[in-house]
Amino acid sequence: MTKDGTLTRPAHTGVPALPGEAPPTCELREVLDRVGDKWSVLLMAVLGDGPRRYSELRRAVDGISQRMLTLTLRSLERDGLVVRTVTPSTPPRVDYELTEVGHTLSREVGALIRWSEAHREYISAARRSYDAEEAVREG
Amino acid sequence: MTKDGTLTRPAHTGVPALPGEAPPTCELREVLDRVGDKWSVLLMAVLGDGPRRYSELRRAVDGISQRMLTLTLRSLERDGLVVRTVTPSTPPRVDYELTEVGHTLSREVGALIRWSEAHREYISAARRSYDAEEAVREG
DNA sequence: CTGAATCCCCGAGGATACTG
DNA sequence: CAGTATCCTCGGGGATTCAG
Numbered sequence: 067m068t069k070d071g072t073l074t075r076p077a078h079t080g081v082p083a084l085p086g087e088a089p090p091t092c093e094l095r096e097v098l099d100r101v102g103d104k105w106s107v108l109l110m111a112v113l114g115d116g117p118r119r120y121s122e123l124r125r126a127v128d129g130i131s132q133r134m135l136t137l138t139l140r141s142l143e144r145d146g147l148v149v150r151t152v153t154p155s156t157p158p159r160v161d162y163e164l165t166e167v168g169h170t171l172s173r174e175v176g177a178l179i180r181w182s183e184a185h186r187e188y189i190s191a192a193r194r195s196y197d198a199e200e201a202v203r204e205g
Numbered sequence: 206m207t208k209d210g211t212l213t214r215p216a217h218t219g220v221p222a223l224p225g226e227a228p229p230t231c232e233l234r235e236v237l238d239r240v241g242d243k244w245s246v247l248l249m250a251v252l253g254d255g256p257r258r259y260s261e262l263r264r265a266v267d268g269i270s271q272r273m274l275t276l277t278l279r280s281l282e283r284d285g286l287v288v289r290t291v292t293p294s295t296p297p298r299v300d301y302e303l304t305e306v307g308h309t310l311s312r313e314v315g316a317l318i319r320w321s322e323a324h325r326e327y328i329s330a331a332r333r334s335y336d337a338e339e340a341v342r343e344g
Numbered sequence: 345c346t347g348a349a350t351c352c353c354c355g356a357g358g359a360t361a362c363t364g
Numbered sequence: 365c366a367g368t369a370t371c372c373t374c375g376g377g378g379a380t381t382c383a384g
Contacts, residue, residue, distance in 0.1 A: 098246060101317055134376090145328045147328075159345075188285060259365075270358050273356090297366060347384085348381100355376095357373095361371105
């Protein structure tokens with residue numbers, strides 16, 4: 067966080083935006099967007115337990131479409147968080163594995179998941195309570 | 206995470222889905238979705254530094270629309286993560302403040318932000334590298 | 345088995361205007 | 365100041381099909 071409490075568009079240091087270039091957005095935000103991505107979080111969590119094949123990931127992250135699985139993995143690979151290893155056998159085999167940095171993020175994600183498990187009862191109760199009072203107000 | 210490595214739809218314990226009821230989705234997923242929300246993360250981070258007024262939040266989280274600010278705050282309040290305090294003066298004043306549990310989540314979010322700052326150079330470099338190689342492959 | 349390519353829909357979310 | 369209400373767009377992402 068920037069020291070004035072502003073989270074986005076921190077003093078963009080120079081680099082005049084050339085026409086056609088990406089607008090000078092906050093890098094922090096970009097990284098948070100990555101972290102905030104639903105599928106990314108789930109995949110990072112699974113891969114935290116060790117390398118997985120494409121098909122294994124598909125099964126592990128229930129509900130993910132082939133498209134999103136591939137796109138997300140590519141994105142994670144591009145960010146240097148996972149490495150992709152192709153074994154040109156028949157049938158072909160592709161393994162995905164966290165990088166060293168990927169593991170550090172996976173640990174953060176793990177903490178978040180543990181937080182979720184530890185507080186889901188609380189949240190569930192809070193929602194019921196809120197909805198109940200709301201229903202009262204509306205009659 | 207469930208012990209078989211499956212992240213979603215963990216053995217839904219009973220509660221036969223009555224027609225018209227919400228489908229039996231994983232609660233963990235719901236909580237992660239909350240955490241994964243861009244605006245929620247940013248707001249939690251700001252509120253981690255102390256109570257803020259509506260207008261202060263609007264300025265702090267640059268780029269958020271009035272609509273999303275209100276919706277996100279309502280959602281956080283519903284989950285028992287923030288409390289909303291109205292002071293019926295003229296002009297009216299509304300303060301938002303983290304609950305005890307909200308603070309614990311804010312700390313997790315803070316860790317994530319620190320991770321982002323610590324690794325954004327790495328990620329940025331990884332992207333440049335990836336894009337460069339990709340450009341080569343495509344000719 | 346591991347993808348790439350296409351089509352297409354729906355809803356998250358921005359812009360704007362109005363209110364207590 | 366702190367919202368609410370409405371409209372409307374845009375792209376995230378699912379389903380499906382084809383390919384190496």
